[in-house]
Structure formats: C-alpha cells, structure tokens
Amino acid sequence: KNQVEQSPQSLIILEGKNCTLQCNYTVSPFSNLRWYKQDTGRGPVSLTIMTFSENTKSNGRYTATLDADTKQSSLHITASQLSDSASYICVVSAAETDKLIFGTGTRLQVFP
Amino acid sequence: DAGVIQSPRHEVTEMGQEVTLRCKPISGHNSLFWYRQTMMRGLELLIYFNNNVPIDDSGMPEDRFSAKMPNASFSTLKIQPSEPRDSAVYFCASTESLGLAGGPADTQYFGPGTRLTVL
Numbered sequence: 001k002n003q004v005e006q007s008p009q010s011l012i013i014l015e016g017k018n019c020t021l022q023c024n025y026t027v028s029p030f031s032n033l034r035w036y037k038q039d040t041g042r043g044p045v046s047l048t049i050m051t052f053s054e055n056t057k058s059n060g061r062y063t064a065t066l067d068a069d070t071k072q073s074s075l076h077i078t079a080s081q082l083s084d085s086a087s088y089i090c091v092v093s094a095a096e097t098d099k100l101i102f103g104t105g106t107r108l109q110v111f112p
Numbered sequence: 113d114a115g116v117i118q119s120p121r122h123e124v125t126e127m128g129q130e131v132t133l134r135c136k137p138i139s140g141h142n143s144l145f146w147y148r149q150t151m152m153r154g155l156e157l158l159i160y161f162n163n164n165v166p167i168d169d170s171g172m173p174e175d176r177f178s179a180k181m182p183n184a185s186f187s188t189l190k191i192q193p194s195e196p197r198d199s200a201v202y203f204c205a206s207t208e209s210l211g212l213a214g215g216p217a218d219t220q221y222f223g224p225g226t227r228l229t230v231l
Contacts, residue, residue: 044220
C-alpha cells in the first residue's frame, strides 16, 4: 500500500536552532517528492520538488534530501526563525498513475 | 498576478443544503486541483483537471460531490446535499504544467481555501 509517514508529529525548537523533519514513503513506482509549508489558516506553499535523480535541493534556509534507495526524505531548516512556525507536509507522487500521496505533516513551533 | 482566488472564504450552512465553492486559477495555468483538509485525514486530493477536462476524480468521496471547469479561468466544487462530515477546509490549486512529473512547471500554487461548516 502506498503510504507516506512523517516524523515527528510535532516539534518545538528555539529560534536560531536547526531542525530536521523526516518523511518515509512506500510509494512505488516513485515519481517525485514534494515538501510544502502551511501556515495556520493559509494554503500550502511549495518548498521543493525532487525527482528520482535528485538527492538534494535547497530553497533558502530549507534543504531537502532524498534517498530513493531507502525511500526516505528529510527537510532541514537552518537557523530557524519565528516565521518557520507552520506545518510541513511531505507529498509523494506515484509514477504512471500520477497519484499524490500525502503525509499527515509535522507541526513545527519556533519560540523566541 | 493575484494568485489562485477562492470564494467564499467561509461558508456556514445547514445539513441538506447545496454548497458551491468557486475557484479562479492563475492565468495561463493548465491544471487545476481541488483538495479537502481536515484534522483527522489531513490533505486529500479530490479531483484534478487538465485543460478543463477532469483527469482523476477518484478522490471524490461520493456522488454528493461534483466538480466542473467550464473554462480555463473558473471551476466549481458542489456538494448536494451537504452533511456535517463535509465540514473541512477546501483548497484549490493550479499548476502551469499538465502533469505531476516533478518539473518546475509542476509547482502547485494554492488558494487561501474555503472553510466550510455544515451544521
């Protein structure tokens, strides 16, 4: 069964610290993996999209990694800011069917 | 560009009533997606269109839900009759591309969502 699991469910860190969010998937065949940031009360915003051949992609202080062999991805946030407080959603696209399988998200809170 | 526009932003209705949600995608975008988000189930894809044609509606929960895209700049999601379990935030998103292969043109741009409450 195609699944996407994210961990941790929630995370609290202090401003300025780094953190890493995890995404494990069982989707096959794999097409691409996306990370979204969703602020409370807003729509998700795309951070990165990675295909099979890409193992790292950055967007400012956000760096996503992908290991297609182990079917794992991580989102690393460097020097966190209060504005990073949000939910981060991992989405995997299945090849051939173009199905999108969503993780349930990690809720990140950054405190001063 | 104003981004993806959705209306209304909030809708409160009574069980059994018809509800129509509206979406205007980003001009020039070729694909449009409808999502539903709840605390229990997270974000779910309901249906998506390529060039105004429905491609995959397997996420539509049941016959009470229907979606149309009469032209490239407008789409509706209708629930008739509505039920309390339909209460959720409904998002519309659009992409420049026609697929989900993962290229830059596949970046999805989401609207602000419509918060639906069915009493």
